[in-house]
Amino acid sequence: MQHAPVELELSLTNSFSEGPVIAYNTVAQIRGSEKPDELVIICAHLDSWDLGSGATDDGTGVAAVLEALRAIKAVGLRPRRTIQMVLFTGEDQGQVGSREYVKQHQSELNKISAVLADDSGTGRLSTIRLNQNFAAHKLVDTVLAPMKDLNLAEPGMDRYYGSDYASFNEVGVPGFATSGTQTDYYRTHHSAADTFDKIREDGVVQAAQVLAGWAYNAAELPELLPREPSISILSPH
């Protein structure tokens, strides 16, 4: 084996700034007809790792959330509660945008029925994960039942951390997540391979259908989705 000095030339165009920079969450909503102060939230995150373009993390989630809200509006549905979409920023830096949202909306948290985050890649959705909110299982079954054509499984009860739903779990608001079926998600997200060519159109379309159906049906329920006591005692970290 031969050893020789290695010469390396790099071209880095990034720059660093001192201190925090301003970033924005993007919010839009369809106002509820009967209970406008009560919210059902669907969300995804706009930020991504800069190695690729962030197509599957979380470009497809953003597209599905936008399309869900557009579709509800286009067919002229007037939900009883307000349906709000939030495209968070700073998710991959530690749920920064969603934690700020929670801070800024402290007094309205008890009016949020549930938050559903779509951050599961580009495949079709298999179900909604309730993060151990057992009290919500029955009502979520009711919400999903009319969508049997979308081939969803029974809600998942297991709990994960690490995307924007968790910022709401930490303060006792039902925070749910979509479960995806993209088998190579861990090869695309957070990498240079996370580019537009990986997107599966059928997955994004079905995800938008699930989000639209979920949001509208949840906004029509007679009551808010129940808080899970075991989750609400967790303190923010």
Ligand SMILES: [Zn+2]
């Ligand atoms: Zn993500």
